[in-house]
Amino acid sequence: MHKRPDYSAAYVTIHTDSKYKGNGIGFTLGRGTELVVSAVKMLSHLVVGCKTSDIFNDFAAFWRKLVHEDQIRWLGPEKGVTHLATAAIINAIWDLWAKMEEKPLWKLLVDMSPEQLVSTIDFSYITDVITKNEALTLLKSRQVTAQERARLLKSRGYPAYITSAGWLGYSDDKIRDKCRVALKEGFTSFKMKVGTSLEDDIKRSVLIREEIGYECNLMMDANQRWDVEEAVDHMKKLAFSKPLWIEEPTSPDDVLGHARIARELKEDGIGVATGEACQNKVIFKQLMQANAISFCQIDSCRVGGVNENLAIILMANKFNVPVCPHAGGVGLCEMVQHFSFFDFISVSGSMEGRMIEYVDHLHDHFVDPIRVENARYMLPQLSGMGCEMKKETLIEYAFPDGPVWKKLQQSQQIA
Amino acid sequence: MHKRPDYSAAYVTIHTDSKYKGNGIGFTLGRGTELVVSAVKMLSHLVVGCKTSDIFNDFAAFWRKLVHEDQIRWLGPEKGVTHLATAAIINAIWDLWAKMEEKPLWKLLVDMSPEQLVSTIDFSYITDVITKNEALTLLKSRQVTAQERARLLKSRGYPAYITSAGWLGYSDDKIRDKCRVALKEGFTSFKMKVGTSLEDDIKRSVLIREEIGYECNLMMDANQRWDVEEAVDHMKKLAFSKPLWIEEPTSPDDVLGHARIARELKEDGIGVATGEACQNKVIFKQLMQANAISFCQIDSCRVGGVNENLAIILMANKFNVPVCPHAGGVGLCEMVQHFSFFDFISVSGSMEGRMIEYVDHLHDHFVDPIRVENARYMLPQLSGMGCEMKKETLIEYAFPDGPVWKKLQQSQQIA
Numbered sequence: 001m002h003k004r005p006d007y008s009a010a011y012v013t014i015h016t017d018s019k020y021k022g023n024g025i026g027f028t029l030g031r032g033t034e035l036v037v038s039a040v041k042m043l044s045h046l047v048v049g050c051k052t053s054d055i056f057n058d059f060a061a062f063w064r065k066l067v068h069e070d071q072i073r074w075l076g077p078e079k080g081v082t083h084l085a086t087a088a089i090i091n092a093i094w095d096l097w098a099k100m101e102e103k104p105l106w107k108l109l110v111d112m113s114p115e116q117l118v119s120t121i122d123f124s125y126i127t128d129v130i131t132k133n134e135a136l137t138l139l140k141s142r143q144v145t146a147q148e149r150a151r152l153l154k155s156r157g158y159p160a161y162i163t164s165a166g167w168l169g170y171s172d173d174k175i176r177d178k179c180r181v182a183l184k185e186g187f188t189s190f191k192m193k194v195g196t197s198l199e200d201d202i203k204r205s206v207l208i209r210e211e212i213g214y215e216c217n218l219m220m221d222a223n224q225r226w227d228v229e230e231a232v233d234h235m236k237k238l239a240f241s242k243p244l245w246i247e248e249p250t251s252p253d254d255v256l257g258h259a260r261i262a263r264e265l266k267e268d269g270i271g272v273a274t275g276e277a278c279q280n281k282v283i284f285k286q287l288m289q290a291n292a293i294s295f296c297q298i299d300s301c302r303v304g305g306v307n308e309n310l311a312i313i314l315m316a317n318k319f320n321v322p323v324c325p326h327a328g329g330v331g332l333c334e335m336v337q338h339f340s341f342f343d344f345i346s347v348s349g350s351m352e353g354r355m356i357e358y359v360d361h362l363h364d365h366f367v368d369p370i371r372v373e374n375a376r377y378m379l380p381q382l383s384g385m386g387c388e389m390k391k392e393t394l395i396e397y398a399f400p401d402g403p404v405w406k407k408l409q410q411s412q413q414i415a
Numbered sequence: 416m417h418k419r420p421d422y423s424a425a426y427v428t429i430h431t432d433s434k435y436k437g438n439g440i441g442f443t444l445g446r447g448t449e450l451v452v453s454a455v456k457m458l459s460h461l462v463v464g465c466k467t468s469d470i471f472n473d474f475a476a477f478w479r480k481l482v483h484e485d486q487i488r489w490l491g492p493e494k495g496v497t498h499l500a501t502a503a504i505i506n507a508i509w510d511l512w513a514k515m516e517e518k519p520l521w522k523l524l525v526d527m528s529p530e531q532l533v534s535t536i537d538f539s540y541i542t543d544v545i546t547k548n549e550a551l552t553l554l555k556s557r558q559v560t561a562q563e564r565a566r567l568l569k570s571r572g573y574p575a576y577i578t579s580a581g582w583l584g585y586s587d588d589k590i591r592d593k594c595r596v597a598l599k600e601g602f603t604s605f606k607m608k609v610g611t612s613l614e615d616d617i618k619r620s621v622l623i624r625e626e627i628g629y630e631c632n633l634m635m636d637a638n639q640r641w642d643v644e645e646a647v648d649h650m651k652k653l654a655f656s657k658p659l660w661i662e663e664p665t666s667p668d669d670v671l672g673h674a675r676i677a678r679e680l681k682e683d684g685i686g687v688a689t690g691e692a693c694q695n696k697v698i699f700k701q702l703m704q705a706n707a708i709s710f711c712q713i714d715s716c717r718v719g720g721v722n723e724n725l726a727i728i729l730m731a732n733k734f735n736v737p738v739c740p741h742a743g744g745v746g747l748c749e750m751v752q753h754f755s756f757f758d759f760i761s762v763s764g765s766m767e768g769r770m771i772e773y774v775d776h777l778h779d780h781f782v783d784p785i786r787v788e789n790a791r792y793m794l795p796q797l798s799g800m801g802c803e804m805k806k807e808t809l810i811e812y813a814f815p816d817g818p819v820w821k822k823l824q825q826s827q828q829i830a
Binding site for chain 1: 418457484497665670671692695
């Protein structure tokens with residue numbers, strides 16, 4: 001569905017009267033980035049001039065102020081361009097907070113008292129499945145053994161899976177090569193894209209299985225291409241290759257559609273995964289209520305930032321759905337890893353059946369790029385959320401006046 | 416939730432090389448209109464230069480081209496700012512088409528062959544509940560008696576209900592006055608706003624029932640204020656006043672929440688209604704699959720224009736859910752009436768339990784304002800979709816440079 005993405009980002013910087021700054025990203029596929037930038041500017045008057053302590057003391061209230069601005073709200077609510085802009089702003093505030101505390105975001109989160117943590121979450125529209133008190137009780141119970149898990153995480157890291165082996169359009173040899181390299185790097189979970197041609201999907205799945213065997217996990221990603229019945233049919237025909245999950249089989253809005261696909265594929269041992277295009281916590285709530293997903297793919301930029309992702313992680317724990325974040329894009333790996341670390345230490349307490357997506361590109365544009373070693377995300381050491389870009393990148397790739405864009409325009413004019 | 420709306424609109428004009436123009440509206444509550452305008456501009460290159468015949472010959476394909484532009488799609492998909500912009504453009508094209516045929520939109524629709532009509536609808540993501548063939552069969556079966564219904568509609572009009580009696584914040588006397596005037600005008604269905612204070616809701620419902628009696632319908636609208644359980648509790652306590660429906664009890668994204676509210680209020684005879692903030696046909700599909708709504712409140716500007724509303728009307732018919740459009744705002748009454756007329760003549764074949772919302776404001780800004788007589792919408796006679804604004808209005812109220820805004824700025828400066 002997204003044939004020619006040109007990974008881009010709206011980049012938010014929050015300045016303070018101290019030495020600290022905060023950054024957030026609104027990830028896009030290229031065209032439309034300006035809309036997110038405009039939406040950020042439109043919301044910025046709600047942030048500029050605020051005291052950080054006022055925000056941090058009742059972050060849920062501040063979050064609601066942004067999300068439910070009483071005129072702009074109509075353009076969502078809690079979805080699309082305005083929610084992407086909210087995410088970029090909210091994440092920049094968390095990045096700032098973590099930097100002020102001189103901790104990586106995951107550490108800021110796990111060091112918080114349960115009371116402080118739940119005070120950042122807006123529970124409205126989800127109290128039918130989780131209340132503030134329920135969340136508190138859970139967080140407190142996990143504190144007992146948290147230190148132990150933090151040590152384990154520090155020494156062993158967190159499992160990653162690789163997507164870059166299975167893009168559409170690669171030659172057979174390139175796919176085999178990519179698989180072999182990834183296996184050598186230690187990967188045991190591989191994702192392939194499906195949905196343009198059944199014949200081609202079958203061929204590539206056979207080929208990948210030949211390389212990785214049946215001990216490794218093979219996941220499939222349809223990027224919303226199918227109608228509900230089409231998804232079931234297509235996956236029944238791919239079931240022989242034992243995929244662990246089918247990701248985004250249909251519209252990300254179709255909770256009941258995902259539930260039906262999940263029901264029909266259960267006997268084949270195929271789970272359903274979605275999240276990167278799920279607009280907010282209300283959609284995630286329903287996906288879990290309806291037993292529609294076996295894997296919860298939170299995204300750092302789609303829903304309204306850290307606060308909303310915390311709510312989703314708590315709900316996933318309640319429904320025993322493992323959180324396996326979506327990443328890739330621009331800086332998504334850098335940001336989303338913090339959520340999995342927090343989930344492991346403070347919420348689910350487990351890495352079982354959990355992994356973070358890994359795509360090996362664009363990391364060199366970040367001040368604190370991810371470190372994936374032996375197919376595991378290792379803990380970042382710098383403070384913040386990981387979304388601060390290098391100065392050179394911000395200058396080089398600025399749209400439309402940065403040197404990279406100028407050069408591109410010139411070369412297009414000559415052609 | 417929308418405390419200080421300042422009804423506004425992004426206004427789209429499509430020019431052709433003939434004498435015909437088409438207009439569409441992106442209705443907003445004020446701030447954020449610029450975002451919709453920017454999104455329209457961003458999508459406009461997909462429209463400018465097209466031949467109308469190419470669009471009309473495969474309107475579903477053209478609709479998909481706009482909705483699934485492969486980079487901009489990420490910002491939705493099919494929701495929020497980009498979908499509001501799509502609606503404004505798509506409706507402008509329909510307005511143009513109707514004007515080229517010199518018919519009101521409803522007449523253009525009912526005069527189409529069933530084949531032509533279904534060719535405008537993108538059935539993707541809804542084939543699990545309705546297929547093109549199913550829609551064709553239905554439309555053909557309704558043709559037999561269509562003439563008869565068209566005559567009835569022309570002579571008697573279509574039922575309206577009134578919202579302006581029940582706003583929050585009116586004094587008791589004003590509410591009583593408003594009810595009496597509306598009764599005199601022939602209204603038999605009245606809507607009141609609820610959700611800020613239970614005590615106040617009870618008081619006002621008693622007061623309105625005293626005025627309108629129990630022969631008339633009383634509907635309630637919570638504008639998304641409640642969580643799921645809160646909605647049930649609140650409405651149980653208002654059940655004594657026998658409301659016909661509770662509208663927008665919770666998040667418009669919460670299909671399962673609405674389903675639960677509907678189940679729990681069934682014994683009280685209260686139906687659930689929603690739609691004005693439901694982002695697309697996939698949400699409507701699920702609301703009906705889950706028996707979550709008893710009234711389907713389509714909106715002319717929220718989903719992707721006429722084409723998507725046709726799909727929703729066809730699904731509503733399949734699930735026996737009466738279509739009771741949302742209106743008010745700016746030009747929403749003018750536009751949405753066409754859908755009810757089409758529904759009556761070509762789809763449901765019935766006015767039973769159906770009515771169009773009526774709010775008495777801002778009609779004088781339109782070239783072809785609605786005519787509500789004896790509490791019934793009478794057929795518009797001019798061609799188009801009804802969303803063409805008067806030249807004076809476009810000049811006077813242009814933002815930010817029109818005289819009305821200039822004056823406002825000056826008076827604010829003086830103050």
